[in-house]
Amino acid sequence: MKRLLGFYIFSFITLVLPILFPDNYYVTVVGLTVLINISLAVSLNLLMGYAGQISLGHAAFFGLGAYSSAIFTIKYGFNPWTAIFFGLLIVFLLSYILSRPILKLKGHYLAMATLGLGIIVHIFFVQADEITGGPDGISGLPTLSIFGFPIDTDLKWYFIFAIFMLITVLLSLNIADSRAGRALSAVHGSEIAAQMMGIDTAKVKSHIFVFSALIACIAGSLFAHQQNFVSPESFSFFFSIELVTMVVLGGLGSTFGAVVGAFILSILPELLIVFEDFEVLIFGAILMTIMIFLPDGLFVAIKNKIAFLAFKRSQKEVANATS
């Protein structure tokens, strides 16, 4: 109970918001973006924050999920759920085959490889127009139904996205406190020591890469159905960078850090609308400033500060008790 207290509070807030404000633009429109971005940031954090492996190409898997849903339902007439399954299969195979050679690399080599992967996939979306519809994308996805209930309003989509996001968060929290999570942290802390403790580091990294890609893939499919159409620009290199920024902004390695980072970065454009052309500039400035002055991220920095204060208070109490 105590382990997941934060999660229960968070779930409560997420699910009560649309009941209180069912017609609020920020809940049912911006909220959808927030929810999907949280799922993506949390999944990227598994790889970047837990295992310490940077990825500048996460948007590729998000895009592959979205395009699979669009292509298999519209071009080949499959049922949406079958299409989602095909998407998962494709992403599973691709990420599994690529994971070992890619994750053998470290630091900027890894950054380059994941970035290259993201760019290649994006170029494929733009160029292979017989399959992907080219720069215009594909529109007219069928409505997704769950047990015969069509998901056809923004409010219904809110709940679907929210449940998916909460599952992602829960899985991520579970992994943190487990043998698998510790193995990932060990890889992050010292790969050589991890190997000496019997951890097959290549396997561990490969598994989390695939896992994180699969979550992004499902997010992509849901996103495509909700939007009703897909186009390449949602899955570009810049979106990958944005996801990295979310994770870093909240604090690498913390699930709720990723949640906070994704939340801030998703509503930021709404708040910056008044600044219009300044948006890019401000975005870059935030990214730099956070990394220079708060390399642990906003959420983690605040959490550490609170823990530190609590520690000092307990020290004081000990001192008082002994004197």
Next chain:
Amino acid sequence: MPLLEVKGLEKSFGGLKAITDLSFSVPEGQIFSIIGPNGAGKTTLFNLLTNIYKPTKGSIFFNKKDITKLPPFKIAALGISRTFQNLQVFMNMNVVENVMVGCHLRSKSGLFASAFRLPSVIAEEKRVRDMALEALEFCGLKDYSSQPASALPYGILKKLEIARALASKPRLLLMDEPAAGLNDTETMELCRLIEAIRDSGITVLLVEHNMGLVMEISQTVLVLNYGRLLAKGSPRDIQKNPEVIAAYLGEG
């Protein structure tokens, strides 16, 4: 029957030979020390034994099994663990979590089971924590268990590495300069700890510069010089060996 057997081991970096034609065997149940002047190849030897470096020539047998080409994690699975000269503590975790990583080989939940927190995971989690606390207690670190590793002093971190290695229940423990940077009291404690480890049935292979410690607790001492075996014997023999004295006084 030796536990570890090294045959004709050689390692060169570029043209430079760090280890030359080295053969020796370590009997089970001993504290077996490797000494030698700086640059004699002691740490390189450890890195070869755990296959962090690939040997240029020669072979290594552990418990009669050829481990020369096995990756480090498989070597660990056979029962070899080690500590490091430059600390390799997981600074992103707290003390007990560090040691719980040491229990990796004695537990088995995978990513999928962990993510969905299946009942087996919950039971195993408790078991692993107990094992880790046991190892911490053995090393006298129980009070630190919930502290973040990054906040601890050097001496404690050195012990933490030992606890982590012990948590994997190895048959052979390689310790790379455990006394470096410790004060006299800490060194004394370390002596007792290493002996306790040996008495619990774990063979200890020790690289150390502190001669007092080596001569006090070792059964066998092996002297390396320029990557070659210079002498091997009981501490008493080694202390009297003229070649060893010459190497240490720098006459080469």
Next chain:
Amino acid sequence: MDQLLQFFISGLTVGSIYALVALGFSIIYNASDVVNFAQGEFVMIGAMSAIFMLKAGIPYPLAIFLAILISATVGLCLEKFAIEPAKRATVVSTIIITIGASIFLRGAALLIWGKDIYGLPPFTDNTPIHIGRATMLPQNLWVMLGTAFLVIVVRYFFDKTRVGKAILACSYNKKAAYLVGINVKTMLLIAYGLSAALGAVAGVLIAPITFMTYGAGVMLGLKGFCAAILGGMGNSMGAVLGGLILGIVETVGAGFISSGYKDAIAFFVILLVLFFKPSGILGKGEVERV
């Protein structure tokens, strides 16, 4: 055959630009272990500044000179205000800081110069030169010769001058360099300034051939990074070689497959290099120390 020659000429031209960007990359990487993702923005800033000063009536040569100066100043500022204050930076955080810087500079360029596409007039009379059935513009020659000249100058700077050698010393061992009396901070500043200036020259050279926008630096920067890896990270002559090879491979590949896949070909090549020989053509393997 003629077609191949034509590809070769275009490839060598664009490859020269990649080579200059990659050279800038490796100067910064060598001096500070930072992979600078804002390298492409130096190219863009150089080209855009020259374009707008020329528009404002400043004579061409002076405009070029000032553009290089502006870009170098941006480079100095990047080191001073973004790299130097980040003391605890890991590889991942420096990557993110420079990505942030690149977005920031792009945002600034967007505000100053807007979204429109601009070009520079060629340096000299641009009558095409015919080689067999292939053609070549004098500006192509400018790019190639300009690059060759700069590579020689940079080589000379690091091999023969005191400052160049001091920067190299910082790259081998900062503490030791400091102890022998080298002002490490200044050397880093010089390295960033120099690297940005090289980028600006690349921008000015290429702007008469391709067009420039506020966002044009992104791809050029990434390609330069590819070139640096292809040649062997940290090896400056490798970077130049990598740039030329990358330029030719992608142009020839685009010519035979489809021009839309030009960038994909470049990144595909880099993935192969990373998978099979991450140390690049001229790089050495590294040994991890425990």
